[in-house]
Amino acid sequence: MYTTGITPQKGVWWKPAHKSEKVWFTIAFAWCMVLFAMMPFWHLRGGQNPSGTRSRVDPAAYRTRVQEFVQQYQVATDNGIPVVAPPAGSDIYLQGQMWMWLPVLQLEEGSEYTLHLSSVDVNHGFNLYPFNINFQVVPGYDYALRVTPTEAGDFRVVCNEFCGVLHHTMVGRIIVRERGSSAVAALLGSDVDKGGDR
Amino acid sequence: MSTTTGAPASGAFRVCPTTGLKVHRDADALIKANAVVATVALLVGGLAAILVLLTRWQAVHLLDEVWFYRVLTIHGMNMLIFFILFFEMAVLYFASAVLLNSRVAAPRVGWVAFALMVLGAGMVEWTMFAGKADVLFTSYVPLRAHPLFYLGVILFAVGALVVVSIFFATLVVAKNERTYEGSVPLVTFGAITAAIIAVITLVHGAAIYIPTFLWSLDLMPMDAEVYRMVWWGLGHSSQQINVAAMVAIWYLLGALTVGAVVVNEKISRTAFVLYILFISMASAHHLLVDPGFGPAWKIVNTSYFMYMAVLASMLHGFTVPAGVELGMRLRGFTQGVFGWLRRAPWGDPGFSALVLSVVVFGFVGGITGVTFGTEQINIIAHNTLRIPGHFHATVVSGTAMAFMGITYYVIPLIFRKRVAFYGMARWQPYVFAVGMLIFSMAMTFAGTFGVPRRHWDITFTNAPFDVAYSPAVDLMIGVMAVGGLLAALGGGMYILVTVWSVFFGKPLGEDCTDAALAGSVPPGVYARPFLELPEEDVAVEVHGRLGTMPGTMVLVLVFLAAFVLYYFANWKLLSFVWRVG
Structure with a gap:
């Protein structure tokens, strides 16, 4: 049974995620890793870094x-x-x-x-x-x-x-x-x- | 009250004064007091905004340089500190006492804290208006303000910290007195997140303003870079309180307006926990082109340790619309991929504010924020108009818009008044959001040309060397001014509606039927969709690969495409400038 965000949760709310949520989580996580990798990558290959x-x-x-x-x-x-x-x-x-x-x-x-x-x-x-x-x-x-x-x-x-x-x-x-x-x-x-x- | 599901604490949503439910006088009064002061700060900050806008618009150039920087300081402090934090204090009382149907722990202490915050804010206002604190919102040392400016901020922060403590104490009281069963609702969980981040923030505030206060009395030295680092632990983290509070209000507005469900409590709550763990690292966003820190520190911190807080926001960006979509589908709005969205209550200012807040926060504020907060891309963004362009899309179009939306429900549910000028209130979110969208996008584009933020005269009339920006900049500044004035109109509409409703508005009255209330309060107030949920799991149609929430899946994929495009376009832009390293 679904409830809204203002309903106290009885019992265990740690339940398996929806398939759609799993798909989006995977995409979002992968994108976050790309975002993270770009910075070290630019230190190695890019011409503009604020290191000094x-x-x-x-x-x-x-x-x-x-x-x-x-x-x-x-x-x-x-x-x-x-x-x-x-x-x-x-x-x-x-x-x-x-x-x-x-x-x-x-x-x-x-x-x-x-x-x-x-x-x-x-x-x-x-x-x-x-x-x-x-x-x-x-x-x-x-x-x-x-x-x-x-x-x-x-x-x-x-x-x-x-x-x-x-x-x-x-x-x-x-x-x-x-x-x-x-x-x-x-x-x-x-x-x-x-x-x-x- | 016919409830078919685990009841949301009913006291919160008592529409009539005659329903005979427990009245939480303390919570009501504290919420009202904080909300009223927040609105006063919004008014002062908003008038300052118009003056700043009309000065930066070089065709008008209203204020002289002294008053420009002074009014800019007033604008920043009133909007980012006083309006937002007073409103958040009200949210904390609401999310604890009202949502959990509990009494407020230590209400008298709550009033002392309120007085302390008002006193602190008053001291800051006085120093700013008297011209004794022309140091802008950031007050970077060694720029020096009157000691009362720093002391005022300290008193204000202490007051806020006390309210946060009362919030936690109220949670304990509610648990002990069994005012609700099971775990706290998601909205309260979000408010707890905001409160925990508030503690982190306010501790940073104490850690920087107490030494700075002593420094202003010549009692100790201050290091300019250490100040920047610790100050942003306050300055950026305080905006992360906003993010957590705003997301909590997104869930709240979804529930109140269309009965949005929580697709999965685990995912949404985990995303809030990610905020607590990682979001405070974002003070690094302001220090990426600073001499005090090395690349490793910058990369780890600016990315919230591998973008875990961005992941959290992307999860909420999915689960909030998905909850609306699923909630609507369960109620029979099952047509096609976007039928639920077409038939949503677009005339309900709570709902339109929710959608506009999510969309502008995500598409403009979120994407620009992550991009500018990238270590190297910050080289082509730091201290240009791109930065205020970004944060007006987050904190104004996102947070303030969400706060405005919830106000239309707070007026009947807490103040027990009808919404004055309800026809105007229905339009207000659109006017405000469209204005802010135009404003922040034009500002961001102008910043792409390197136009500095916090600058009185970008024609550089009295400078030793001439600087002539592209004519595109003039155009963008003009567009920005139009958008800003439109947003100011929307802000004025909001203040008129709320002030009139609260002080001169018609009470809800004894007759609480739909017919008696229709046209004077948002429909969710009497329709109460959050009370009517399907008893059993309803089989929801699967739309191929798009799954059971196809509309949301399409929307987030469009969002991702915009994100990828903007992000890599900025790397390309960076690669054109001088080699530096």
């Missing part, structure tokens, strides 16, 4: 490291923000702070870099426009991700974690030059020092 190398870092120490990085590789200034052109394959740094990304990075298409992300004050969000790549930027933690810009272009870094009242003005820039072109040529072609009007 993760470590703690003192915000003051991170700020110093970014300053050294800027001094070492600065090639220009854009909207008052230093532009750096680090060598292909090197460690590169991006600092989130209220309310700017420091510095502007100039990279080479097809080269792998180790991108360090951290904040010196509150949480920020790294969002690469127009590609929609997102990472959380947490004060006290250095998130070092190996990234390979797969095409040249002029990109933006939009902050997408609320970080205070001027959060919506926090936009940074990443320029990816074509493989083999020099840093200076790429700068001329990308309107640096003109306020970002493309």
Whole structure:
């Protein structure tokens, strides 16, 4: 005899399931295993994983490291923000702070870099426009991700974690030059020092 | 009352004040108080929602940046914490005292807990409106709010924890006083699930807000990443209380509106147990692109240990419609594969709310949630509009819709009033659900372009570098605004109907015949299909491979196809972005 969900159950309610329920359970369980297997599979075969190398870092120490990085590789200034052109394959740094990304990075298409992300004050969000790549930027933690810009272009870094009242003005820039072109040529072609009007 | 089966505790469904059954005054009063405050929070949160919507709609851009983030904080706290939890407190009293026909254990303590929750909520409201807590719903440290904000949340959580304890105590009282025979009904079992998850959630809440309160007084340091992890033990788990409560209400609405049966108690109860065991791991969904955790931790946790909680939801997604289908078939609606669905009571706001809640929760909320909660796919979803797109489909179109549906039964059964503007009430679920469906889908699509959530100005007028989204984004935001306003209209209809019914509504009266009640309460209230079940097992026709519940089987297979398509489309989308690892 069937009862509804508001009827107390007398006796043993642990009874064999309907055939339809067994069929759906089997399908659903198999699908869950597919969902689970896809994540390790993508670590082995896929090109996009959020693993990186993760470590703690003192915000003051991170700020110093970014300053050294800027001094070492600065090639220009854009909207008052230093532009750096680090060598292909090197460690590169991006600092989130209220309310700017420091510095502007100039990279080479097809080269792998180790991108360090951290904040010196509150949480920020790294969002690469127009590609929609997102990472959380947490004060006290250095998130070092190996990234390979797969095409040249002029990109933006939009902050997408609320970080205070001027959060919506926090936009940074990443320029990816074509493989083999020099840093200076790429700068001329990308309107640096003109306020970002493309 | 002619009952042919194991009687549902009859006191709950006393329609007339003159039936002479035991009146559970304490339960009634506590349910009413909590439901009324929940509605007030819904009103505040709903007005905030309209202001947020009209600001994000760049063509209007109503609020300035200070008030935008402030009102967004108010919207989140009122909707996700105060409305939902006050309503769930009412559900706990209902599922224990009313469904089990028992008295409430320690009703006075219940009132103290209620006062504590109201006080805590009041403190939080004051700090938010006074501009002392512009930290959004998540209040990620080191963003800093006034200490009373954190203290308010603590008091509120303590009050809620006390109500959960009263719920458990009431179960013991009902058992000892033999107010029911055998095992508790499935709906109560679901409420127990919600209550257990609530304990886990509220303990996380204490574990994060007490240190944060001390931190706000400069008494101890806080780590930003540890905060995120423990906070989401509260933030996500609280939404899992909603899921469990919502599924319990699905079974309840099925029973009340069409006399839906439980196809198999074992399957449905096991699915609830899977929630208890695994669902709290989902706080990892928010930490997938965080620097604090490694891949193994992320994979195990985000998948609820191999998707066991997703399995649970997929089981309920089958058993709820299957129970409706079988219940209808047993009552003679046996025509074809979908005859039962065609002849269902679509004009009953409880039934339409049930169907809309199941469909939008599953097809939009569930599929997007599992997909975005995949470790790598989260790279193209985290903190974009895809995330609020997802959770408006779960917690609003799913949970709030189910709560609205059950309200149309609570008004006559608990408040003993007719439903005011009943004609409007019949339309309300459709207006609300269609609005939310348009809203959440448009929001999710806009998020696919990388549009950030929680952002005052996506034209970036004052930013050092320009960002120009595709014109498709403008279109999607416009569609989102239309859907959102439609949903707000539906929400307004709900508040008007409920407030008017409760405070100015006509009592049910002495005459409890169908004719006297028709057109002023949902038909399930007087038809009471849950009381009329077949004495013997009726042979149900088998439709080939689709079995005895063919309509449901077709529906879940359509669901699975949509799921597979969306899931793999997102992997494809991910493969187009820069290599990163």
